[in-house]
Amino acid sequence: MIIGVPKETKDRENRVAVTPGGVRELVEAGHQVLVETGAGVGSGFTNQQYVAVGAQIVPEAADAWAAEMVVKVKEPLPAEYEYLRAGLLLFTYLHLAAAEDLTHELLQREVTGIAYETVELSNGTLPLLTPMSEVAGRMAVQVGAYYMMKTNGGIGKLIGGVPGVLPASVLILGGGVVASTRQRWRWDGGQCHHLRPRPRPLALPGRCTGRAHQYGQFQRPPH
């Protein structure tokens, strides 16, 4: 199959649908991969890295969109609607429930649209939404720590404290992927108050030891 990887066009979107490692696997399986020039630059991948694993770099978005299957990160924007055509297989985040115009375009133009966010395992989990929730959960701790700095307008506490000085208190709301990954962020003695819908322990290292409406402490990581 011919697979197209256009450069993302949404403002400040620097992700790309396929890494050079992914291209290698697709090429080894016998497929042809067309990568729009510069598509990987925002994520740290050069055209040369894609060429080295067998991709073909194409100069225009239209060239990548001409493929049988187009893989992306974000939903097509209005400027990209012209590339939507009957028989195209589009695999990307779509979030159609919040995009009526795009929904009509995909239907009228007879595109087969497979949305990352609705791919669902039999246990109800969403395997293509989970990785971004994992990122957001970890980032939430990081940005929370950053904005607690006095120089950033915050309260002036170091999130983890230092020996002899209490760390900041952290309250986590929810019990999903974002919340559970935040618990992996451990610091010595850091306090964690965690409210979640069901008082079930999560099978994670360094987890909060408290149950719903109680609080626990992050466990010291094994050294």
Add this chain to the structure above:
Amino acid sequence: MLIKGARAPKLVTHEMIGTMQPGSVLVDVAVDQGGCFETTHATTHSNPIFLVDDVIHYCVANMPGAVPNTSTRALNNATLPYMLKLANMGAEAAVKADPTLAKGVNTYRGAMTYPAVAEAFGLEYTPLTALV
């Protein structure tokens, strides 16, 4: 907080936020679903924060976009097996063979195949099983 296909519940009221210490920080990771704080409105990486009652609100809608080097790898690690399946088998055979992937099909050759989206816009819903 993610409740599939619905807005996030408002778990924290403006009144509760008023009791927090000045300079405390709220990070809303549910902005895409409307946010879980009563005081939330979506912000961007260019202008990520605002204050309500001296409490810092960070409500960026696309947090993973700030760390694309990591996010791209994490995303493609997850998507690649499905890409391979679609490319190797073709869309029709792949969604027939894999119910996980079939759940992802929102539109199929002009038909609306995802119930929640059909309902949102009053469109006719066609089960994918009737088409492949």
